[in-house]
Amino acid sequence: MRAVVCNEFGPIEQLTLEDRPDPAAGRGEIVVEVHAAGVNFPDGLTVRGEYQVKPPCPFTPGSEVAGIVRQLGEGVSRLAIGDRVVALCGMGGFAEQVTAQADRAMRLPDNMDFETASGFMLVYGTSLHGLQECGRLQAGETLLVLGAAGGVGLAAVEVGRAMGARVIAAASSDEKLALARTHGAELTINYATADLKTELKRIAPAGVDVVYDPVGGALTEAAVRGLAWGGRLLVVGFAAGDIPKLPLNLLLLREGEAKGVFWGTWTQRDPAAHARNVKQLFDWFSAGAVKPHVSAAYPLEKTSDALAEVMGRRAQGKVVVVPTR
Ligand SMILES: NC(=O)c1ccc[n+]([C@@H]2O[C@H](COP(=O)([O-])OP(=O)(O)OC[C@H]3O[C@@H](n4cnc5c(N)ncnc54)[C@H](OP(=O)(O)O)[C@@H]3O)[C@@H](O)[C@H]2O)c1
Structure with a gap:
């Protein structure tokens, strides 16, 4: 072969x-x-x-x-x-x-x-596990997705929407953001042309409940500064190359949490929960809720x-x- x-x-x-x-x-x-x-x-x-x-x-x-x-x-x-x-x-x-x-x-x-x-499997599996088990995302909450047109990012936009959240997509070009909109994002931020922290304050003054972050670098701290009271940062990956360091007072001030997501290892540690999530994802696919x-x-x-x-x-x-x- x-x-x-x-x-x-x-x-x-x-x-x-x-x-x-x-x-x-x-x-x-x-x-x-x-x-x-x-x-x-x-x-x-x-x-x-x-x-x-x-x-x-x-x-x-x-x-x-x-x-x-x-x-x-x-x-x-x-x-x-x-x-x-x-x-x-x-x-x-x-x-x-x-x-x-x-x-x-x-x-x-x-x-x-x-x-x-x-x-x-990998991108939707990671995003559902991240948002559901790690992020405890609830219907009606606001979700910010960084790198929102990438593999795990676009899946997180769709899964967040399917879970009933209001989704803010953030990405580096208007073309990528247009794609995120067609997959369920309600609001968008182009972080190549605008400052993420300032834009977040403008469009989500009450803060976001969950940040889904597969990008890392300087964007992570800007996103954490936009977390609401009790907000959760999901550490998914570092596509930008830099592993960010976070001033922990940013979490203290809003009783925030930072939570790692490691889907591959989790699927092996909890195969029954993984099987339930796969069924949920296939059901959403068959119903047209994720595309x-x-x-x-x-x-x-x-x-x-x-x-x-x-x-x-x-x-x-x-x-x-x-x-x-
Ligand atoms: N924790 C887990 O279980 C898990 C599972 C799967 C993947 N991951 C991680 O998640 C990250 C994204 O994976 P993916 O497969 O979704 O990748 P992807 O499709 O390439 O998406 C990554 C996004 O990151 C952004 N980005 C910013 N700076 C970048 C740079 N210097 N190079 C490349 N991309 C950059 C890009 O969006 P913009 O241009 O809009 O900024 C891009 O769309 C990776 O770090 C991967 O290792 C983690």
């Missing part, structure tokens, strides 16, 4: 496309014929050796795929050969086939195509271009890789 290979940590452009032996399913595993693989920011960080998880080289990046089950390992009875699934494979997704733990794979709703599915936006699909040999689009701040919604193209 063809697979994208990272032979050593470094620039994304160093990735190569190689012929590799077809994988075999071990105990508790399945082999998925990959029809699409979601491109996520952590995939790029992993290739550059900048992610908290550093796999031994060589390895194939790609952490979530959608496709068809082609092999069942010993002890797998929950799935059948031929099932359409989405699988969290951890690594190896940018390839024609990948192994995954069977309990990290879910059957797809009939009306969800592979490209949509491959970019669905995933796939903005670009690349063939396998262009995987480094797909990663560069995401890491280069150009992506809107999801970018996916399609090995069958």
Whole structure:
């Protein structure tokens, strides 16, 4: 089979496309014929050796795929050969086939195509877990989403709206904000042309109840200054590159909270709650309450271009890789 290979940590452009032996399913595993693989920011960080998880080289990046089950390992009875699934494979997704733990794979709703599915689980899963379990977002509350047209950001806009919140989207261009509006944002802030703290005071004078922050850098403190009494900051990621330091008096003054969100680890620590959230997300998808936006699909040999689009701040919604193209 063809697979994208990272032979050593470094620039994304160093990735190569190689012929590799077809994988075999071990105990508790399945082999998925990959029809699409979601491109996520952590995939790029992993290739550059900048992610908290550093796999031994060589390895194939790609952490979530959608496709068809082609092999069942010993002890797998929950799935059948031929099932359409989405699988969290951890690594190896940018390839024609990948192994995954069977309990990290879910059957797809009939009306969800592979490209949509491959970019669905990680971003919507993170956003629902972040807003629901970590942020305790309530209907009628105000939610501020930073990086609101990116992968997890746009999902947070939709999930927040589906949970009944009033959503303020903040992003770096009017085009990105227009996209966030079509996905449910009621108010918008362009933080490339306006000061986030000042704009927040103007459009949400009573403060926001929850901040969903996958960006970090200088935006985090500005957003925390706009928190309402009892407001919650959700620390999701640092796409801007800088891990912010926060003056804690900002939390004391409003009895605010800062809460980390680490979806991947949480799904393994609480699989029952994760399964409930997946069902909720699939139900919302089937009802049209969330409408995933796939903005670009690349063939396998262009995987480094797909990663560069995401890491280069150009992506809107999801970018996916399609090995069958
Ligand atoms: N905690 C978790 O469980 C979890 C799960 C998934 C992802 N994450 C993290 O969440 C973050 C976003 O992931 P994603 O897949 O949604 O990425 P993405 O689609 O690339 O979105 C990231 C957004 O960050 C903003 N940004 C600001 N400065 C940037 C820069 N220098 N380079 C790139 N983007 C920049 C961009 O929006 P603007 O241009 O509008 O500013 C961009 O849309 C990453 O740090 C990722 O590791 C965390």
